[in-house]
Amino acid sequence: MRPYFRSRRIQKGTVDRPELRTKDPRWIWMNIVPIVGILLGFGIIGTLSYLGYKSVVNHTYCLVFTDDFSSGINPAIWQYEIQTGGYDNGEFEITTSDVENVFIRDGQLVIRPTLQTEEYLQSTTTVNLTSAGTCTSNVPGDCILQVNNTAEDIVMPVKSGRLMTKNTAVIRYGRVEIEAKLAAGQWLLSQMIMMPAENYYGSWPASGEINIGIARGNNATYNGGNGNQRVQSNLYWGPDTTQEPWQYTSGTRDALHSEYHEKFHTFGLEWTEDYIFVWIDYRLAQVFYTKFRPGGFFALGNFPASYSNGSLIENPWTGPGTGPATPFDRPFYLALGVGVGGTSGWFDDGVQGKPWSDKSTAPRLDFWKARDQWAPTWNETGAGEMIVRKVTMWQQCDDGATDLSAFTKRGKKK
Template sequence: MSDASRSIREKDSRPNMAHSSATDTRPNTAGSSALTDPFASPVSSRAPSIKHQPPSPSSSKVSFPESSISVPRRSILSQSGFGTPAFSSAVSSASRLSAAHLANPAPQTTAPAAVKSKIPRMKSHMLPEGTEVEKPWKGKKTPREIFSYWIVYVIIAMGLAGGAIQSYFQYIHVPLDRQPLCIVLDENFDNETSVFGPGGTFFREVNMDGFGNGEFEMTTTSRNNSFVRDGKLYIVPTLTSDNIGMDAVFDGTVYNITDCTFNITRPDNGFITVDGVRQFDWDSYYRSCSAVSNATAGIVINPVQSARLTTQQSASIRYGRVEVRAKMPNGDWLWPAIWMLPKDNAYGPWPLSGEIDIVESRGNGLRYTAHGSNFVEGSLNWGPAPDLNGVTKSHSWWTDKRKSFASDFHTYALEWTPDFLRISVDTKLHTLLDMRFNEPFFKRGQFPDVWFNGSSLVALENPWINGTNATPFDQEFYLIMNVGVGSTNGWFPESQGNKPWLDRSQNPPHDFAKALNQWYPTWPSNVEDRAMIVYVPLPSRLHVSDINPSPSFLLSILAAPFDTWPLIPHPIQKYP
């Protein structure tokens, strides 16, 4: 079949749309409306009229009589809060249907209203009138209940009583120095002449032999290292290279220290006895007063200069009280110390005659793992031979976990009697050391029976056999204040804080000087932070006191007027 004939047949088979429209028998509601209301809008533009019917519980659809279209009921209408039908978005779609489809909706059945259930009223739980209420606490208790009740209070009372008794005995056993004290030395740091001049309070010790500890500094009389300003005493470490140059420190220079005090500070003015002959100790003198730098041998001139101040020629005490108000210095490998040595080595050379360390510290910062500047330590050094020191049995410390002792002034105190020795900081509760003289020091030290004297084993003798329990701390001691730098005696432990030298290396001072770029940046440029400063607020004074005519003294740097000092319980009596 040709394409033309197929097209003619398809055209003939289509329904006659015009005929279908002409034979439509639906009522023309639009036409009647137009006759009654000439101003009404055309039918095609009006919204369909829908009569609201109550919902049927059995059906969810609306049926239209002349159409097979079923529209979900809830998509056409929604009930407003006031009972007025509201059109949803589905209504606009339904409005496209012819008016005849919406004019006669199917009849709906109305469901009966639900009957509300009645809520029962709450019943009363009140007891009937006249009912007796049981009160067990008014009843008679059994013996077991009575015992259980009172045993709690008995135990509490026993605990309180036990604590009070323990506190009482602890209190009465705290030793106190109740002796009256009087002043024998007075200093207020108002000028350097009274402090360092002839007959002054402090004597500047000049030495460069390491002071028996292998220290790296030399001590001088220079104002760069010790001076008085604004009522404060300063001890400041400086670099030797600032005076002679770095090259001279390492090689080719002979350095003779000015005003060396070797023959003044050494026992017997530097003389020793050898094979029964008394002679001057020239070897020790040269080590104390001069140095030669040699790069080949690795020998350097002491790389740091500092100061060491003593009252050896002005004041000493045997028992009494010492108070020093001071601020510690900042800087790696600085070793500030306030301590005491015996005026006369009555029992022999160090440590046979003893040493009292009121306070020692380290300038290394808070991160230093071997007790940095937030630790202060107190100790006693004593022993029957140079290499037998009982310091480990008389050493302790105090720490401030929040800040450094170099950030502010603190008061370091020594209380010393024939019965005890106590060292504290700021208050008696912060005790660095509390030593009771309740047994001889030779017994306390538990020393061996024999001792190697350098050549052979010999029996160890007790140098204090004729003394008391306080021996060797029963002689006169004088005060020392200094700032050391480094050492080889173990004060700075190995492998701690990037220590730039080894104590047993061939030339520790050389290793320390070579590492200057490592440690010197930690030293503050401000002298107020680098120095150890002793401060005595006016009208306080530096005091040395005597107890009546007996040889008991008080050497103290006070932080308050002496005549109102609350730590002295008795009036001050002047020595006649």
């Protein structure tokens, strides 16, 4: 009987293969050389990785505080920042200690802006926080606001909240982590920032500002994707407000297929005498990284020699004890708040129906008149407030100090 299947493969030994009888002398090199190269490459990579790891300075950090708000707003950590000056942004809110603006809900900190009443705005021409004894600034313009209603001007049309650690927790180099949901809603501005504990090198921005994270509340369609799915972090620095090149030390990071009000994120800062960087959720997801370089920030700014009036632009960051990190070599405190509107450029004129112009003679009134457009967006589910679940601050304790008492003399420690 014929078999059902017969292999048609060439049978072993039926074909002559002379190449197997005589070895090619090049064979050993064609195999060994690549193997040696691969092993050598792995060795070089391992050596460089080890040297890089060894070159990183592992600082020691000491806990300054950690707060999960389970015990309310702890006065040993937080103070209310109460001002009516717009925080150098021309913002439209007065910050208060009212429980409608700053409160604890379900064991979490909530900062929520609310509207003034029409009656209050029509009848109030002066807000004097100094005479009330509540102002937390020593700048008169931050504490006293006078308006002329007949000239179509009004006082701040919105109340909001801002907490700070200025009197209780400051660091000079260290780390900060903030677990928060940011505020959604038109023209809201969630703010997680660090400010200098004293204007050691001069008024803003000469003494610096560290923005851990700022996000607009407008939705993701705002201005080509600059809404609530994007966080911006940066350093502010410069001899004065006319020379302030923050763009050199800035970055943004978008949430993944979401917006920052939809779930909690961790916003982190790491700051040493050599560098500073901000990250979101994990340290490799950096928003920006700045290494402090020789020549310092005055060299980085590449400022012109003089102002338009001919006067010289002077370097505010010179003198004994200053260095590449100056002005970010002094103690800073943490502030958390929700701003509203403003005339500093955070919201571009003419974009998404912005109801005021930065150069308007009455921007607060223009904003207030459009409240039927923007106020409903604050009341949507999950909108209108910043929620903070936990805040932790560490001081780099192998160098630096945790309070101002170690810096009583310019550039020198006690």
